[in-house]
Amino acid sequence: MAEQFYKDLPKVELHAHLNGSISSTTTEKLITKKPQLSDQHNMTVISRGQKRTLEECFEMFKIIHQLTVSDEDIFVVTKDVVKEFAADGVKYIELRSTPREEKSTGMTKKSYVSSVLEAIKQCKNEGVDIDVRFLLAIDRRNGPNIAMETVKLAEEFFRSSDGVVVGLDLSGNPAVGDGKNFIAPLQAGRNLGLKLALHLAEIPNQNEESEMLLSIPPDRIGHGTFLHPEVGGSQRLVDTVKKYRIPLELCFSSNVKSQTISSYDQHHFHYWYNLGHPCVVCTDDKGVFGTDLSLEYQITASTFNLSKTQIWDLSYQSINCIFAPESVKSDLKRRWNELKPGLFTQD
Numbered sequence: 320m321a322e323q324f325y326k327d328l329p330k331v332e333l334h335a336h337l338n339g340s341i342s343s344t345t346t347e348k349l350i351t352k353k354p355q356l357s358d359q360h361n362m363t364v365i366s367r368g369q370k371r372t373l374e375e376c377f378e379m380f381k382i383i384h385q386l387t388v389s390d391e392d393i394f395v396v397t398k399d400v401v402k403e404f405a406a407d408g409v410k411y412i413e414l415r416s417t418p419r420e421e422k423s424t425g426m427t428k429k430s431y432v433s434s435v436l437e438a439i440k441q442c443k444n445e446g447v448d449i450d451v452r453f454l455l456a457i458d459r460r461n462g463p464n465i466a467m468e469t470v471k472l473a474e475e476f477f478r479s480s481d482g483v484v485v486g487l488d489l490s491g492n493p494a495v496g497d498g499k500n501f502i503a504p505l506q507a508g509r510n511l512g513l514k515l516a517l518h519l520a521e522i523p524n525q526n527e528e529s530e531m532l533l534s535i536p537p538d539r540i541g542h543g544t545f546l547h548p549e550v551g552g553s554q555r556l557v558d559t560v561k562k563y564r565i566p567l568e569l570c571f572s573s574n575v576k577s578q579t580i581s582s583y584d585q586h587h588f589h590y591w592y593n594l595g596h597p598c599v600v601c602t603d604d605k606g607v608f609g610t611d612l613s614l615e616y617q618i619t620a621s622t623f624n625l626s627k628t629q630i631w632d633l634s635y636q637s638i639n640c641i642f643a644p645e646s647v648k649s650d651l652k653r654r655w656n657e658l659k660p661g662l663f664t665q666d
């Protein structure tokens with residue numbers, strides 16, 4: 320559990336996968352409806368101090384996906400996840416999820432997205448204090464044709480969701496498939512006005528793929544762990560990211576627990592923060608990695624010795640990286656400034 324300062328800090332969450340963000344309370348709820356899966360419960364979270372390989376982490380999603388197979392499941396999960404982020408002091412979130420169909424329950428990709436959006440709407444009607452937006456995710460293992468279908472689905476909801484659907488994500492096991500196959504669908508999405516948040520250089524030796532994806536260019540980068548030359552990336556990659564000033568979504572617990580980074584102090588946050596490059600602290604999969612955004616901010620502060628003012632600035636500057644329009648950014652900044660005095664008189 321994070322200290323009160325980090326909980327009270329108003330925060331922006333820009334990298335959260337819906338099915339990776341399910342809490343153990345919600346998992347229990349889902350298991351009650353599916354008792355045949357009851358022995359899978361402790362398979363869906365990596366506890367404190369534990370680590371897994373990246374491959375093992377992706378295996379966990381197969382189990383989680385068995386728990387969320389109907390529109391009702393997706394609705395319940397979205398509502399709970401949104402409320403949990405709000406309770407953790409997150410004032411603006413961009414959730415992302417891969418539309419899935421499930422023949423046994425009649426869930427289609429379209430009804431999947433509708434269920435997410437209905438849950439978001441209900442949270443808003445109930446007065447939950449958080450602005451929620453949504454990105455449709457493309458899973459690399461499904462290939463470019465499915466990716467193009469996802470772009471079309473995103474286009475439909477982009478037009479009809481009153482600004483809730485803002486973009487596309489490219490994710491899934493980075494060792495599977497080739498990123499260059501997704502350039503065309505991603506570019507098509509971009510031309511439609513959808514913003515792009517792409518997982519990039521999450522594992523080593525993907526410089527060629529990273530270069531191609533950066534040439535689009537994306538609006539934000541997920542992880543970017545192996546972009547810089549010290550870890551086998553290249554100065555050219557760094558220069559491109561700097562030239563376009565593409566913000567990085569950084570996820571400490573995720574990277575350490577899935578072992579793409581050996582320890583917190585080795586995290587590339589250090590590299591990019593020292594360059595003055597926009598860095599956004601995120602959770603990735605708060606359920607799987609047993610974390611929340613407050614804790615990720617606290618880890619950032621304690622690992623790199625950042626003061627409370629520096630942490631405040633980090634959170635405030637994240638507002639510039641959201642995909643919602645400028646007017647939303649201004650409103651959030653006003654809100655942050657109203658909350659600031661209360662936060663700094665606690666000492």
Ligand SMILES: CC(C)=CCNc1ncnc2c1ncn2[C@@H]1O[C@H](COP(=O)(O)O)[C@@H](O)[C@H]1O
Nearest residue numbers: 336337338339376377380416417458490491577
């Ligand atoms: C497993 C691991 C190391 C997690 C951290 N890094 C990740 N890298 C790439 N894709 C991810 C990651 N975490 C979640 N995802 C994507 O998000 C999905 C789960 O959320 P959803 O079903 O899209 O709602 C996964 O199936 C995967 O496609």
Ligand SMILES: [Zn+2]
Nearest residue numbers: 336490541603
């Ligand atoms: Zn991710």
